[in-house]
Amino acid sequence: MYTLNLDIAQFLSEYWQKKPLLIKKAFPLFEDPISADELAGLACEEEISSRIVVTKDDNWEVVQGPFEDYDSYGETHWQLLVQAVNHWYPDSQPLVEALRFLPDWRFDDLMASFATPSGGVGPHVDNYDVFIIQGEGERRWTVGDNTPQQRRGGNPNSPLVEDFTPIIDVVLEKGDMLYIPPGFPHCGETLTVAMSYSIGFRAPSQQELISEVADYLLDNNLGQQRFTSQTEPSSAGIVSQDHQVGIMSLLSQLSQDPNSYQIVLGKLLSQNRFELDLCEGEEAYSIEDLQDAFAQGAGISRIGGLKVLRLENDATPRLFINGDVHELLNTPVDVIAQLSDNVSLSADEATEICQHEEVQALLLKLINQGFFYLSDSEE
Structure with missing residues (x-):
């Protein structure tokens, strides 16, 4: 330490x-x-x-x-x-x-x-x-x-x-x-x-944010609202200040709508610039394997560099892990916080949070994907 x-x-x-x-x-x-x-x-x-x-x-x-x-x-x-x-x-x-x-x-x-x-x-x-x-x-x-x-x-x-x-x-x-x-x-x-x-x-740049928002809107066929005006300019060849502000306000409306930006931020901020060293086993674990490992004193740890994030006041209970979204609709907020705040969990802690079926299924998936691994109790 x-x-x-x-x-x-x-x-x-x-x-x-x-x-x-x-x-x-x-x-x-x-x-x-x-x-x-x-x-x-x-x-x-x-x-x-x-x-x-x-x-x-x-x-x-x-x-x-x-x-x-x-x-x-x-x-x-x-x-x-x-x-x-x-x-x-x-x-x-x-x-x-x-x-x-x-x-x-x-x-x-x-x-x-x-x-x-x-x-x-x-x-x-x-x-x-x-x-x-x-x-x-x-x-x-x-x-x-x-x-x-x-x-x-x-x-x-x-x-x-x-x-x-x-x-x-x-x-x-x-x-x-x-x-x-x-x-x-x-x-x-x-x-x-x-x-x-x-x-x-590091924090994301405006370029990165706009690119991520654009990809999300295109992928989900969102952002269809168009500009409507209250007044028109006296000259046909000018874009009035009111129209400039009104058109750009379409973007600011997106930034004020959590349904438009929360998934974008969660996915973007949980990604890594560098390749991760995935810890995949030769054979996939089962629920029974997981439970047996906990009973024998094994804890769980995330691999180095993996980001497990939650958003404050998120519209949906979920975690963002390495750019992916994992919904945990029936899991208490404090349990979700345990997963995002702790790099490692002891056998007892892992056993306790795995009482929630969604968490157990998620951890099993993450272990089999190589993002988490079973660790010695001393780690």
Whole structure:
């Protein structure tokens, strides 16, 4: 387990999505959840997103994984980054849990990196919140203010920005954590061979929301209402301000109707950007198998990265899991909350909630699909 040394209430009121924060000894007894060799092994896998960034004379070259070996990169000036480590390496999940005072729907992934001296990814700006946690070794981080940044070399498509004036300039040591909100430029430079971890939290963009709403309306043959006017302009060639506002109000009406947006939000926010490591068994479990496992002390756990969400004031009792909708029309709200709020359930807890037939059927389905698995009582 990881104990976070942070005043959460103060952080949320003064820093969250407002300004960067350095927390020295955020994890006083920090131990790396994964070794450099284990991380390198993950980057060998085809289904895992990884990349190496090579620093070259004020420029950065990106090489996409998977990787068979690393000898050609030498001992300095490169960094290996592996996305969604929490999906593939269960021992990293407790580090994610330490930041679970933020809602699951925002959580993106845990990215782990191994960096050699002078390795880094260059100065850049993220469109999401990130917590950078230092493991073994030391890295110097600079963070600039949230002001318009010039793209490096004048290239509007470059992920990098020009050098900036730091408002934070610090060397992170083992257990230190740096929080950076969206829009603040930052740059890391490795001083000694180092492991570090970035935990990202992301919100959907307007583009994503509009795309999801449009798909939902088309798939369900909804959104048929058309604009009607009370007045007409004096000139045939003009679109009056009243008409502009009236036409666009059709969209705002959708955003105020829970029947139009709740399913869209639930499905969108429960999806993952990165592939999940499904835990499918060789043979499907039966209800009897499930009950026997609980009787023998097995609990249930969800796989790393899986999002199980409920919506406050939802029009229908249901859960949204990995982009799918699961209605639980006859299940008490507190039981639904247990499933969304707990990553794992003990044998006793699982036995109790499985008294509800809908829950039992859902858990059996999720286990057979590989989204949940039977876990030891010690987990």
